[in-house]
Amino acid sequence: METIATRLAILPFPEIDPVIFTIGPLAVRWYGLAYVAGILLGWLYARRIIQNASLWRNGTAPFNLAQLDDFLLWAAGGIVLGGRIGYILFYDLGSILENPVRAIQIWNGGMSFHGGLLGTTLAIIIFARRNAIPLWSLFDVVAAVVPIGLFFGRIANFINGELWGRLSSMPWAVVFPTGGPFARHPSQLYEAALEGIVLLVVLAWFVYRRRALKMPGLVTGIFVCGYAASRIFVEFFREPDAQIGYLAGDWLTMGMVLSLPMALVGIWAIARARSAAAAA
DSSP states (O other): OOOHHHHHOSSOOOOOOSEEEEETTEEEEHHHHHHHHHHHHHHHHHHHHHHOGGGSTTSSOSSOHHHHHHHHHHHHHHHHHHHHHHHHHHHOHHHHHHOGGGGGOGGGSOOOHHHHHHHHHHHHHHHHHHTTOOHHHHHHHHHHHHHHHHHHHHHHHHHHTOSOBOBOOSTTOEEOTTSOSSEEOOHHHHHIIIIIIIHHHHHHHHHHTSOGGGSTTHHHHHHHHHHHHHHHHHHTTBOOOTTTOOSBTTTBOHHHHHHHHHHHHHHHHHHHHHHHHHHO
């Protein structure tokens, strides 16, 4: 029987199989493809940034394409390992302690952006020191391209029918197969728009119009603040993880708690970059 919630949902959930195709026991999923596409397209965009001499203070990037290519594997490791470990620590530690095998069962809970951010940050620090690369410049290039991966990742979340939003009567609400017979905010698409498209455009404007790469750390700070603001905003529409729920009242979520320190770090990075530029 059709429910009122179903009639209110103008956007029916698309019938897209999370598995693109299978080859024997191997299943290629949209989620995995999203990670690959985000990393590769981000890498190509980063190469263009490095090759544009006018964007850099001394007319040349402080590291070369070969070093960027070498960093690609480090970045992938930081994203995947950090994302998974972060999800375990921030969202599913109790279940993992009861059943350690669950740690490798990614179908029982996936990745955490905040964990992936920490993993990638660690990879950047180690790689920059080992290769004598200015740390903040490498941070800036990575920050400028991260929204590409965020966009594809959130679209994959939508296809998987996961991380859906709170109950909604808005005309664009969606009835998700795993969300009960109720229309919900498509919060994954909100995040894809804000964390992906909007943030990518904003950062590109600072990189190409304001020549922000000449102030090392500025692009990083803007990205961190932009992501934190976007995530906190969307958390008001996103259903919290079932195993955690709300941390206070019916509004405070783990995503908000993890994003607030990010905003403070971003503000500090912007202030540090501006101060360093003024002193130069």
